[in-house]
């Protein structure tokens with residue numbers, strides 16, 4: 001995780017969205033890769049190997065989701081440069097999109 005994420009700069013917004021997706025998908029990818037291995041080694045009674053794998057999965061997953069949550073909270077606080085409202089936050093959803101949920105401004 002890189003310290004503080006810069007806020008309020010429209011050029012940073014696409015980067016935030018990318019960082020969010022990288023963390024989000026990275027967490028799932030870790031599960032997809034290590035999950036089956038953990039299952040196989042768990043079945044064959046290798047407590048050391050499965051312990052190490054579980055630790056890698058836990059730490060990696062927390063790291064990925066930590067960076068996704070940090071990016072997401074910055075995305076939620078980001079205000080649209082055109083209309084001044086919360087860019088990705090509306091009463092219907094908080095899903096990070098490349099267009100403003102209020103005025104439709106595109107930052108891609």
Ligand SMILES: [Zn+2]
Pocket residue numbers: 080081082083084085087100101102103104105
């Ligand atoms: Zn807007």
